[in-house]
Amino acid sequence: MSGDDKIVFYQGRNVEMQACPINPAWVIEGAPVARNFVLSRSADGSASTLLWDCTSGVFNWYYDIDETVYLLEGSVVIRDDSGVEHHLGPGDHALFRAGSHAAWRVESYVRKVAFCRNPVPQPVLFAARVVRRLSRMMGLAPAPAPAMFNGV
Structure with a gap:
C-alpha cells in the first residue's frame, strides 16, 4: 500500500x-504474543485502522489515542478502572478514549479490527x-456529508 493508492483491497x-x-511492564500474567497489520493510515497521520491479534494472557493497556x-x-474480558x-x-465492540486504562484478559486468542484516532x-x-x-455561507465549500455520516 502506498500513500498514493486511492483504493486498496485485501x-x-x-x-x-x-x-x-506488549510492553513487558504491562503484562500481569502469562506470555501474551501480539501482532498487528496496518490496513490504513490517514494522510495526516491522525487516524489508522489495523488488525490486531493476541494469544492468552493478562495485561494492562493504557490508551494515548481514541480506539x-x-x-x-x-474472546476477551476487559476490566475497567471501576473494577467492572x-x-x-x-x-462486540468497545470504545476506549485517550487517557483511559483497561486490564485485558485474553482467554485463548482474540482478533480485532482497531480504529485508532x-x-x-x-x-x-x-x-x-x-x-x-463560513466557507459554506460564502459558497467556497462543498455541501455537508451524506446522511450516513450525520451525527458523526
Missing part, C-alpha cells in the same frame, strides 16, 4: 501480521466548525 485473511510486543475495537474472533468486567466476543482538542474542533460554516 483478500480474506491473507495479510502478513507483524510482531507487536474503537470490533472483535472478529476469540466486560466480556467481549465476535461482533488522535483526539483533536475542543478549541481546534470549534475553530474548524466555524471555518466550515
Whole structure:
C-alpha cells in the first residue's frame, strides 16, 4: 500500500501480521504474543485502522489515542478502572478514549479490527466548525456529508 493508492483491497485473511510486543511492564500474567497489520493510515497521520491479534494472557493497556475495537474472533474480558468486567466476543465492540486504562484478559486468542484516532482538542474542533460554516455561507465549500455520516 502506498500513500498514493486511492483504493486498496485485501483478500480474506491473507495479510502478513507483524510482531507487536506488549510492553513487558504491562503484562500481569502469562506470555501474551501480539501482532498487528496496518490496513490504513490517514494522510495526516491522525487516524489508522489495523488488525490486531493476541494469544492468552493478562495485561494492562493504557490508551494515548481514541480506539474503537470490533472483535472478529476469540474472546476477551476487559476490566475497567471501576473494577467492572466486560466480556467481549465476535461482533462486540468497545470504545476506549485517550487517557483511559483497561486490564485485558485474553482467554485463548482474540482478533480485532482497531480504529485508532488522535483526539483533536475542543478549541481546534470549534475553530474548524466555524471555518466550515463560513466557507459554506460564502459558497467556497462543498455541501455537508451524506446522511450516513450525520451525527458523526
